[in-house]
Every structure is written in C-alpha cells, then in structure tokens.
Amino acid sequence: MRESMDRIVVVGAGMAGLHTAEALRAQGYLGGLTIVGEEEHRPYSRPPLSKEVLTGVGLAPSGGDPGWLAGHRALQLRDETVVEAIGADFRLGRSAVGLDTDARRVHVQGPEGEEESLSYDALVVATGARARRPETDLAGVHVLRTLDDAEAVRSEFDSGGRLVVVGGGFVGAEVAASARAVGMDVTLVEAEQTPLTRVVHPAVGEVLTELHRENGVDVRLGVSVTGYEGGSRVERVRLSDGSTVPATLVVAGIGVHLNTEWLRGSGVELLEDGSVACDEYSATSAPGVYAVGDLANWPHPRFGGRIRLEHWTNAAEQGEIAARNILAWAAGEEPTPFTPVPYFWSDQYKMKIQLLGQGTPADQVSFVHGSPDDRKFVAFLGRDGMLTGVVGLRSTPRTMRYRRLLEEPTTWEQALAAAGSS
Known part of the structure; x- marks a missing residue:
C-alpha cells in the first residue's frame, strides 16, 4: 500500500458511509478514518422509519436507554460495540460545504457555523439525498x-x-x-x-x-x-x-434533492440531475474521490446506459466495492467493476413486495407464478426482448430464485423457459 494512504474521509454517515468504513477495515485498512455526518445520530437503518417507527413496533423496553436510537430497536444497523470497533472518528452534526480536490481537503461546517478543513488521501462522497x-x-x-x-x-x-x-x-x-x-x-x-x-x-x-x-x-x-x-x-x-x-x-x-451542492466547482463531475458521475469502479472525475449510495450515477453493462439507485442494498454493496477499489488503487492493483443486480423490497399490510433488476421501462410483463387476484405472484418484466426485472408479492423464495437470470443477459424466451421448468 502506498505510504500516503493513511487518511480516508467518508462524508455521509448513513448506510453507504457506514458500509464503506466497515469494508475498509475488513479489507485491512489500518489508517485514519473520519466519518462526517449531517445528522446528530450515529448511522441507522432508514426502512423502518415509514413502518415500525410510525406504528410503534420495535420500541425499546420500558426503562431501557434509547440513546441515539430514540427508543427504536428496529433502527439499529449495528451493535454499538461493533460501530466502536471500526475505530472511526465520527464528526456528527456537521455538513460538508466545499471540496478542494487539488489540496485534497474537504471543508465542513458545525452546528454553530464553525468551519474546519479535513485533509484526505481518499474521499468517499456518501451524502445521499434530502426530501423535496x-x-x-x-x-x-x-x-x-x-x-x-x-x-x-x-x-x-x-x-x-x-x-x-x-x-x-x-x-x-x-x-x-x-x-x-x-x-x-x-x-x-x-x-x-x-x-x-x-x-x-x-x-x-x-x-x-x-x-x-x-x-x-x-x-x-x-x-x-x-x-x-x-x-x-x-x-x-x-x-x-x-x-x-x-x-x-x-x-x-414527492421526490428528493441530491446533497451534492457542496461539490460544485470542485472538479467532481455532476450530471444534470445533480448526481455524481462515476465510472464502473465508483471513482469520480477527481483523483482519489469516490461516490456511493443514492447520489452515485454509473454505467451498468446489463441495464443500458447509466443508472442511479436509491436502494438499501445498493448503498451497502456499492460501499463495499468502493472500499475495495480505494485500496486496490493504493496498492496498484486492478479495481473491481460494480455490476450488481439491483434489489429493493417494501412491506405493506404484512405483505412483502420485492423487485430485482429494473422495473421500468418495460414493454413486456408476464405473471409466471401465482396470480394478481390471489395477491401472491411472481412477474417477469422485459424490454426489447430481454428480461430486465422480476417482481414478487408474498413470494420471497421464488422471487429470489430468479436473481441468477439477471446476473447475465437473459432473453425473454429463456426467462419464460426457466420459469416453466421451475
């Protein structure tokens, strides 16, 4: 590893930022690691916000110390001892306000308006999005x-x-x-x-x-x-x-605004929607700067053109690949392209809805198992003669079985044949 790779800053203390930090340590990085987060809370899981938190399910027992979890066990991504073991310097309640890619310094602002400048050898942009x-x-x-x-x-x-x-x-x-x-x-x-x-x-x-x-x-x-x-x-x-x-x-x-305004003028390329343009290795246009999570926009060979995903699993998987590629770059090794099968789920009325791949645009749809009338099915979605997505309702095992069809190009006919034989 290059001697200069001893200061990594992760800007964003959400799922993507935490997974990046964990992956860096798991892959042997022992240097300085700083995590900057706009919220006062340690990293937490967002999916329960619209479910368990609102209904009261997952509350800590009476008399317990809710701490930063605000009493919600369902929000806990990791045990506190696991987070501490990462050995990161958490700078919470602070927002990134600027980036100097020549000097390799990121400028952050505290809750009282105080500013500080953090130097880095590698920077991970994981500031996500805010609600419109x-x-x-x-x-x-x-x-x-x-x-x-x-x-x-x-x-x-x-x-x-x-x-x-x-x-x-x-x-x-x-x-x-x-x-x-x-x-x-x-x-x-x-x-x-x-x-x-x-x-x-x-x-x-x-x-x-x-x-x-x-x-x-x-x-x-x-x-x-x-x-x-x-x-x-x-x-x-x-x-x-x-x-x-x-x-x-x-x-x-009604949608989101991507938290990338602080990158303007830094040399990090932003696309028209405000997302960060990355290559297939999660690297941006600025040396040593990587982007992960909701704001990252990168080319995907199986889904045509560039994609951007606001999914829980994507934040985790992209953070791991970015960490691997940061260390590969430092060691002069070959990077790993990020070519995931997108995955998303939602729980509504005690029913699990799952989506693998891309759901839109699609010009073909076929319910290959079950029926919409029964509120239990697996549906294939296709575009231009190729399978592009799988949607399941109350059909978790069967839905996940078809992930393999999206790991490589699969024609519509091949997909239907695979469903018919299962």
Missing part, C-alpha cells in the same frame, strides 16, 4: 426521510385523524399502510394513473392500487395537489380536479 418539501408553511405538512422526520410524523399520528399522503412511491405507500394499521383515515394522492410508475410496470401498479383500496385507503389517481389550506395548521388539501380532501396531517413523498 411541499411549498407551504402550514403546520402538519411533513416529509419523511430522517429519524427526526419520522418522530415528527409519529407524534401526530392519531387513530381519529385524517392523513393525506401525497405521492404514490414506496415511501408514500408504506406511510399509508402504517397509518391504516393504527386506524387513521387515509387518502393517497398520485398524479400518475398508477402508483410506482417510476418503479414497476402499470400492470403491477394496478395490483398495488387495489391492495390499498382493499385496506381502506381512498386512492386518488391522475390528480395532483394544487395547494394546502388552513389557518396556522393544514385542514384541507386542494386537488387539480377542483376537489378538496380534509386533512389533519399530510405526508409528502
């Missing part, structure tokens, strides 16, 4: 991205209340399901004709729509929100069809 907020100052209108967001929403969950969820993505769908679990009246508003249009084929989206309706959610499709009404607090949501929906609470899942 509705344009209103009314109380009771929330987003859900962080632990603090989830605590704020949970504090207003009321079994007699009326929740309006704006946006039919996975977060919005999970919030709706959690609210129904505690007895709230729920209206889900989605501007597209089916929910999850950016994630799965409409044929699958229609099944998920009916799943919500069967569980008492008023699903409004093809309409958008034009305003929020009330005194100091939200009372109604105004829709583009001229109707209004009563609301005591609103949770908006």
Whole structure:
C-alpha cells in the first residue's frame, strides 16, 4: 500500500458511509478514518422509519436507554460495540460545504457555523439525498426521510385523524399502510394513473392500487395537489380536479434533492440531475474521490446506459466495492467493476413486495407464478426482448430464485423457459 494512504474521509454517515468504513477495515485498512455526518445520530437503518417507527413496533423496553436510537430497536444497523470497533472518528452534526480536490481537503461546517478543513488521501462522497418539501408553511405538512422526520410524523399520528399522503412511491405507500394499521383515515394522492410508475410496470401498479383500496385507503389517481389550506395548521388539501380532501396531517413523498451542492466547482463531475458521475469502479472525475449510495450515477453493462439507485442494498454493496477499489488503487492493483443486480423490497399490510433488476421501462410483463387476484405472484418484466426485472408479492423464495437470470443477459424466451421448468 502506498505510504500516503493513511487518511480516508467518508462524508455521509448513513448506510453507504457506514458500509464503506466497515469494508475498509475488513479489507485491512489500518489508517485514519473520519466519518462526517449531517445528522446528530450515529448511522441507522432508514426502512423502518415509514413502518415500525410510525406504528410503534420495535420500541425499546420500558426503562431501557434509547440513546441515539430514540427508543427504536428496529433502527439499529449495528451493535454499538461493533460501530466502536471500526475505530472511526465520527464528526456528527456537521455538513460538508466545499471540496478542494487539488489540496485534497474537504471543508465542513458545525452546528454553530464553525468551519474546519479535513485533509484526505481518499474521499468517499456518501451524502445521499434530502426530501423535496411541499411549498407551504402550514403546520402538519411533513416529509419523511430522517429519524427526526419520522418522530415528527409519529407524534401526530392519531387513530381519529385524517392523513393525506401525497405521492404514490414506496415511501408514500408504506406511510399509508402504517397509518391504516393504527386506524387513521387515509387518502393517497398520485398524479400518475398508477402508483410506482417510476418503479414497476402499470400492470403491477394496478395490483398495488387495489391492495390499498382493499385496506381502506381512498386512492386518488391522475390528480395532483394544487395547494394546502388552513389557518396556522393544514385542514384541507386542494386537488387539480377542483376537489378538496380534509386533512389533519399530510405526508409528502414527492421526490428528493441530491446533497451534492457542496461539490460544485470542485472538479467532481455532476450530471444534470445533480448526481455524481462515476465510472464502473465508483471513482469520480477527481483523483482519489469516490461516490456511493443514492447520489452515485454509473454505467451498468446489463441495464443500458447509466443508472442511479436509491436502494438499501445498493448503498451497502456499492460501499463495499468502493472500499475495495480505494485500496486496490493504493496498492496498484486492478479495481473491481460494480455490476450488481439491483434489489429493493417494501412491506405493506404484512405483505412483502420485492423487485430485482429494473422495473421500468418495460414493454413486456408476464405473471409466471401465482396470480394478481390471489395477491401472491411472481412477474417477469422485459424490454426489447430481454428480461430486465422480476417482481414478487408474498413470494420471497421464488422471487429470489430468479436473481441468477439477471446476473447475465437473459432473453425473454429463456426467462419464460426457466420459469416453466421451475
């Protein structure tokens, strides 16, 4: 290893940042390791924010010390002793505000506005994304991205209340399901004709729509929100069809802003959507700078062009590969390309929905096992004669069995033949 590789800084204390740090240590890196995090909390798991945290499942026992977990066992990524064993210098409550790639220094700002400059031999950008907020100052209108967001929403969950969820993505769908679990009246508003249009084929989206309706959610499709009404607090949501929906609470899942503004002018290439342009090894255009997680945009040979994933598993897997390639670069060894099979899951109404590969765009869909009517199936998704995705509902073993078909190019006919023989 080069003698200069003794200072690695990871900017971002989420899943991607933690996995990168763990992988560096696991692969033999013994040098200085600093993790900068904007939140005051140690790294935690985000998927439970829209589920267990809102419903109260996974709370620490009475009398326990919740500490940074805010009482939620479900959020714990690692035991505290495991995190301590990484031997990282955590700089929490601090935001990256600039990067000098010539001097190899990252500038961070503390909660009181104080600034410091951290030198590095290798830098990992893992600052992720923040929720896009509705344009209103009314109380009771929330987003859900962080632990603090989830605590704020949970504090207003009321079994007699009326929740309006704006946006039919996975977060919005999970919030709706959690609210129904505690007895709230729920209206889900989605501007597209089916929910999850950016994630799965409409044929699958229609099944998920009916799943919500069967569980008492008023699903409004093809309409958008034009305003929020009330005194100091939200009372109604105004829709583009001229109707209004009563609301005591609103949770908006309307997309994200990538936390990459601090990289502008640094020499790290940013694409039009604000994502960080990486090569297949997670390296950016600046020497010694790598990017992982939600903001990383890289070429994938099996899915055509460049991709960017906001998935839990991607954050973990990309962090591990980036760590390996940082150390390979330092040792003068060949790097490893990052070519994963994307994987995502969601739990709604005690049913697990899973997606392998890419769900959209797709011009072919086939339910190869089970049936949408039974709310239990495996569906293949294809594009241009090739298998591109596998979606499962309540079918975990069978869904995961087909991961192998996405690990290499598989034609639509080959995929259907494999399903027929299983």
